[in-house]
Amino acid sequence: RLFPLRERGMNWRARPLTGQEIQAFKRSKEVMQRFVRAYQLMLRFYGIVLIDEETGELRRAENWAERFQNLNRYSHNNLRITRILKCLGEMGYEHYQVRLVKFFLTETLVKETLPNVRKSALDYFLFTIRNKEERRELVHYAWQHFKPQSSFVWGPHDKLLKYR
Numbered sequence: 001r002l003f004p005l006r007e008r009g010m011n012w013r014a015r016p017l018t019g020q021e022i023q024a025f026k027r028s029k030e031v032m033q034r035f036v037r038a039y040q041l042m043l044r045f046y047g048i049v050l051i052d053e054e055t056g057e058l059r060r061a062e063n064w065a066e067r068f069q070n071l072n073r074y075s076h077n078n079l080r081i082t083r084i085l086k087c088l089g090e091m092g093y094e095h096y097q098v099r100l101v102k103f104f105l106t107e108t109l110v111k112e113t114l115p116n117v118r119k120s121a122l123d124y125f126l127f128t129i130r131n132k133e134e135r136r137e138l139v140h141y142a143w144q145h146f147k148p149q150s151s152f153v154w155g156p157h158d159k160l161l162k163y164r
Helices: 019-027 029-046 064-073 076-090 094-110 118-128 132-145 157-162
Strands: 048-050 058-060
Touching: 019 029, 029 048, 029 064, 029 076, 048 094, 058 094, 076 094, 076 118, 094 118, 094 132, 118 132, 132 157
Parallel strands: none
Antiparallel strands: 048 058
């Protein structure tokens, strides 16, 4: 598995990761470098480029239109993206998680280039974020760009109005 988790996935033969295994991975510079390369590989497959390894900043790849068509057409990619996001959190790359979720929220809600990814971005991607404050910020961002705002169900409207 490229993006192992502590939970069972679709492959019933794959063993869930243990906390000890995660710690061993984190101690290995080589494993962590390979992990980032695997992340970059998957991003490129989705039409996204990691432009800053320190911050996790992303942008569309040159072939984004073709790759986004694939993302819109095949919803099984959303399960893989959720898995990648969860694994980023397990491996200590929470800043990558936040950037990737915000990227998908922007593409689905603001630019409207990935309409078939919107539900997964809101129902699943958002809630892989471990840090409460960052998650709240992303929920607020989603609420600000959701149309119609009155139909937003991912956070209490009274709190979203007062946020910040």
